[in-house]
Amino acid sequence: MRLDPFYLIVDSADWIAWLVPLGVKLVQLRIKDRTSSEIRAEIQRAKAICATHRCQLIINDHWQLAIEEGCDFIHLGQEDLAVADLSAIRKAGLKLGLSTHDEAELATALAASPDYIALGPVYPTILKKMPWTPQGLDRLREWKDRIGPLPLVAIGGLNLDRIAGVFANGADSAAVVTDITLNADPETRTLEWIAATKARTPRTANAAP
Numbered sequence: 288m289r290l291d292p293f294y295l296i297v298d299s300a301d302w303i304a305w306l307v308p309l310g311v312k313l314v315q316l317r318i319k320d321r322t323s324s325e326i327r328a329e330i331q332r333a334k335a336i337c338a339t340h341r342c343q344l345i346i347n348d349h350w351q352l353a354i355e356e357g358c359d360f361i362h363l364g365q366e367d368l369a370v371a372d373l374s375a376i377r378k379a380g381l382k383l384g385l386s387t388h389d390e391a392e393l394a395t396a397l398a399a400s401p402d403y404i405a406l407g408p409v410y411p412t413i414l415k416k417m418p419w420t421p422q423g424l425d426r427l428r429e430w431k432d433r434i435g436p437l438p439l440v441a442i443g444g445l446n447l448d449r450i451a452g453v454f455a456n457g458a459d460s461a462a463v464v465t466d467i468t469l470n471a472d473p474e475t476r477t478l479e480w481i482a483a484t485k486a487r488t489p490r491t492a493n494a495a496p
């Protein structure tokens with residue numbers, strides 16, 4: 288499996304409706320602090336938009352809703368993984384991306400046979416507080432050497448100036464939140480990300496549903 292090199296992460300179907308039609312091919316719906324029925328409605332809307340635009344949708348955290356709504360890809364952190372029903376996830380045919388932040392987490396993640404591994408935070412992030420210091424590019428390279436052909440997602444503090452470095456050090460895809468969502472012009476910045484990652488875009492959409 289190949290991941291699109293530009294991995295957008297947003298917290299609503301409104302963002303997806305706005306930015307996916309610009310040409311985004313890989314998007315994560317990462318919603319916190321909403322009710323289950325609100326999240327279900329967001330997933331339904333996001334799924335319809337992504338299907339129209341042949342964009343791979345990945346649901347963060349809410350694997351039960353993803354199964355119930357017929358989604359095909361989820362992302363889980365280690366705490367999510369610890370309480371998730373992996374066999375139900377696999378039985379439903381969902382692909383699985385997993386977060387890692389240290390050696391122990393990498394071992395746990397690899398034991399779950401994921402479809403990609405994410406390493407973060409590569410650079411400092413303002414999105415959420417985390418106990419890990421920034422991993423840096425050498426650590427990214429080390430992760431790629433360890434996981435071989437499994438796709439590697441870099442996340443944390445990425446911006447246009449940093450993406451060449453993450454690709455040069457083994458990342459297959461660069462995940463981004465605030466460089467786009469807090470930008471004064473998210474639409475233009477999204478187009479800039481698409482242009483900056485275009486040369487690495489798989490010729491066949493890995494990602495299209």
Ligand SMILES: Cc1ncc(COP(=O)(O)OP(=O)(O)O)c(N)n1
Binds near residue numbers: 362365415440
């Ligand atoms: C691509 C990607 N990588 C890492 C994360 C973080 O997942 P997690 O550790 O579960 O933290 P939350 O995002 O749930 O706060 C991610 N969402 N996506």
Ligand SMILES: Cc1nc(C(=O)O)sc1CCOP(=O)(O)O
Binds near residue numbers: 388412417445
């Ligand atoms: C959600 C998330 N997870 C991370 C990890 O390291 O697991 S870093 C991160 C935040 C990414 O946001 P931004 O692109 O704004 O830094």
Ligand SMILES: [Mg+2]
Binds near residue numbers: 348363364367
């Ligand atoms: Mg999570």
